[in-house]
Amino acid sequence: xxxxxxxxxxxxxxxxxxxxxxxxxxxxxLSGAQIRFPETLSIFSxxxxxxxxxxxxxxxxxxxxxxWFFYYxxxxxxxxxxxxxxxxxxxHGLVRQLLYYCFWYFLGRPSPYHATxxxxxxxxxxxxxxxxxxxxxxxVGLTGILLLNVTPLxxxxxxxxxxxxxxxxxxxLACSLLAFLCTHVYLATLGDYIKPMLIGWEDVEEHxxxxxxxxxxxxxxxxxxxxxxxxxxxxxxxxx
Amino acid sequence: xxxxxxxxMSLLAxxxxxxxxxxxxxxxxxxxxxxxxxxxxxxxxxxxxHGKTGxxxxxxxxxxxxxxxxxxxxxxxxxxxxxxxxxxxxxxKVPKADCRECHSGISEEYAxxxxxxxxxxxxxxxxxxxxxxxxxxxxxxNMICSNCHNSLEMTAKxxxxxxQSELHLRMLPCITCHTGARDYYxxxxxxxxxxxxxxxxxxxxxxxELKTMAGGxxxxxxxxxxxxxxxxxxxLRVFNRTQTSLHLYGMMTPATVSHKFEILDSRRNCSFCxxxxxxxxxxxxxxxPEADGTFLRVPVEKGAVLDALYAAPDFxxxxxxxxxxLNQIGLAIICCGLxxxxxxGFVRFLTRKNRKQKEHQS
Numbered sequence: 017x018x019x020x021x022x023x024x025x026x027x028x029x030x031x032x033x034x035x036x037x038x039x040x041x042x043x044x045x046l047s048g049a050q051i052r053f054p055e056t057l058s059i060f061s062x063x064x065x066x067x068x069x070x071x072x073x074x075x076x077x078x079x080x081x082x083x084w085f086f087y088y089x090x091x092x093x094x095x096x097x098x099x100x101x102x103x104x105x106x107x108h109g110l111v112r113q114l115l116y117y118c119f120w121y122f123l124g125r126p127s128p129y130h131a132t133x134x135x136x137x138x139x140x141x142x143x144x145x146x147x148x149x150x151x152x153x154x155x156v157g158l159t160g161i162l163l164l165n166v167t168p169l170x171x172x173x174x175x176x177x178x179x180x181x182x183x184x185x186x187x188x189l190a191c192s193l194l195a196f197l198c199t200h201v202y203l204a205t206l207g208d209y210i211k212p213m214l215i216g217w218e219d220v221e222e223h224x225x226x227x228x229x230x231x232x233x234x235x236x237x238x239x240x241x242x243x244x245x246x247x248x249x250x251x252x253x254x255x256x
Numbered sequence: 257x258x259x260x261x262x263x264x265m266s267l268l269a270x271x272x273x274x275x276x277x278x279x280x281x282x283x284x285x286x287x288x289x290x291x292x293x294x295x296x297x298x299x300x301x302x303x304x305x306h307g308k309t310g311x312x313x314x315x316x317x318x319x320x321x322x323x324x325x326x327x328x329x330x331x332x333x334x335x336x337x338x339x340x341x342x343x344x345x346x347x348x349k350v351p352k353a354d355c356r357e358c359h360s361g362i363s364e365e366y367a368x369x370x371x372x373x374x375x376x377x378x379x380x381x382x383x384x385x386x387x388x389x390x391x392x393x394x395x396x397x398n399m400i401c402s403n404c405h406n407s408l409e410m411t412a413k414x415x416x417x418x419x420q421s422e423l424h425l426r427m428l429p430c431i432t433c434h435t436g437a438r439d440y441y442x443x444x445x446x447x448x449x450x451x452x453x454x455x456x457x458x459x460x461x462x463x464x465e466l467k468t469m470a471g472g473x474x475x476x477x478x479x480x481x482x483x484x485x486x487x488x489x490x491x492l493r494v495f496n497r498t499q500t501s502l503h504l505y506g507m508m509t510p511a512t513v514s515h516k517f518e519i520l521d522s523r524r525n526c527s528f529c530x531x532x533x534x535x536x537x538x539x540x541x542x543x544x545p546e547a548d549g550t551f552l553r554v555p556v557e558k559g560a561v562l563d564a565l566y567a568a569p570d571f572x573x574x575x576x577x578x579x580x581x582l583n584q585i586g587l588a589i590i591c592c593g594l595x596x597x598x599x600x601g602f603v604r605f606l607t608r609k610n611r612k613q614k615e616h617q618s
Contacts, residue, residue: 052583054575055531063526063575067419122603124610167422171455179572184582191586195593202597 025136025212033084034213040077044070045194052187071164078157098135099149101142109139117206127207148196152189159186302333318384325550328383336383362515369516374404387550395460397429417524429509433523437510442540444506444556461502463545469502476544478502480554487542487556505571508537530575537576
């Protein structure tokens with residue numbers, strides 16, 4: 017027997033941050049594309065308005081990024097736990113999640129990972145978000161701030177190798193973010209990810225009876241921490 | 257003697273007297289340099305006093321080297337100061353020419369412009385120094401404007417609508433946007449870091465510095481390596497690659513300058529410049545400083561300017577100087593991001609029955 021229960025997965029500050037960030041990044045991509053290719057794109061009324069929109073959206077996203085860091089690091093104190101993959105994730109979790117996306121999903125098998133408020137991300141999400149939130153976003157933000165203040169920060173601009181190096185870096189980082197965005201949005205449609213980000217709650221099936229450990233059906237399968245199977249394997253170990 | 261002979265002699269004597277008087281007058285005039293002929297020699301007469309700082313009041317000093325380079329020097333001093341009294345200097349001011357006598361078209365245009373009520377021609381142009389815009393750097397042109405228009409105030413005023421106003425005002429002559437011109441060209445000039453520091457402020461390289469760097473050869477050979485008085489794109493690239501302390505800057509300058517100084521609304525459209533292959537940026541010159549304070553203009557391959565300027569580490573023009581290879585790399589990165597939605601999505605669609613069966617079973 018099982019029944020549906022609801023867990024509060026995404027607290028409201030994170031939901032607000034996520035959607036400000038999402039809309040901000042989309043506006044940045046559109047306006048940035050017009051700034052780079054003014055002869056072919058005219059999404060915003062004029063080149064100047066594209067620049068103004070880009071600058072404003074950039075500042076908003078930079079502030080929202082700082083808020084995200086502050087919230088997880090200082091308020092919730094769960095930044096490291098949520099975003100830095102641990103040993104188990106690297107050893108087994110990543111491969112397992114990759115296998116799920118590439119094979120098991122197509123065979124109709126359930127996801128090997130269930131989100132909890134303390135462990136919201138699967139190992140692949142953790143690795144991707146680590147790269148995005150700790151490398152891509154800070155770098156794109158910093159290069160953007162430098163480009164916004166070319167004259168006052170001229171010495172810093174030259175230290176980075178000159179304005180064209182910064183522009184190239186900013187552009188390639190933005191392309192990488194767009195590539196991530198495509199994958200991110202697509203993968204969100206594979207599971208129940210969109211609803212919790214909108215309302216905060218996720219419906220999960222909770223099993224009332226303790227069922228016996230399921231048979232290991234996949235060759236090379238090993239239980240991984242944070243997964244229900246791992247808890248059961250630990251219990252079995254203690255009993256034996 | 258017959259009275260008739262006496263009359264003839266008297267006439268001849270009068271004629272001789274007149275001829276002598278005329279010769280004397282001409283000789284006197286030539287001594288002051290007030291006649292047409294070899295103007296350089298005639299000008300020297302005036303400059304023998306006015307070209308020396310200690311001998312004349314400060315306001316009447318004329319830099320002989322720079323005056324010689326002006327078009328006015330070819331006309332000679334007397335063309336504008338025609339009625340200098342013979343007893344000059346007598347403490348009285350010498351008469352000045354009215355610019356309208358020669359520049360009537362410009363004067364009429366100027367009279368209809370914004371500056372007419374503010375100042376006369378002399379307010380901006382010193383007739384003893386004045387040069388064609390093509391013979392001076394953009395920074396020098398702006399120095400004339402900044403005599404009245406405080407640069408900080410102008411930066412703030414432009415900043416109300418112009419992003420990166422300080423950068424724009426530093427990189428453009430004011431007349432680019434404030435004079436109506438049909439054609440523009442990019443005037444490139446050589447800059448050097450202040451104090452040879454990597455982060456030093458870029459300043460227009462002086463003739464003496466460049467002469468030393470050229471090692472005895474003409475300065476232009478630093479860029480125009482084959483000395484054919486034409487700079488190819490390849491020569492610009494080699495210069496950008498090999499010269500670590502020297503850089504090229506570019507300023508868009510109107511080919512013919514109008515004198516109305518209007519506020520051109522079309523310049524508020526950023527894509528006038530910030531578009532790839534922007535029309536006004538196809539023709540360019542490199543201004544190489546000369547010993548006499550002027551610049552030698554060397555033509556550059558058509559359309560090469562943006563590509564060449566892109567190589568300068570401190571120069572970038574959004575939308576205009578983008579790198580095609582970077583665009584391709586960026587596109588490849590975006591395509592990598594589409595592998596998952598397209599590839600996985602396709603297999604997902606093909607295997608949708610598997611998931612429906614499992615749901616049904618559970």
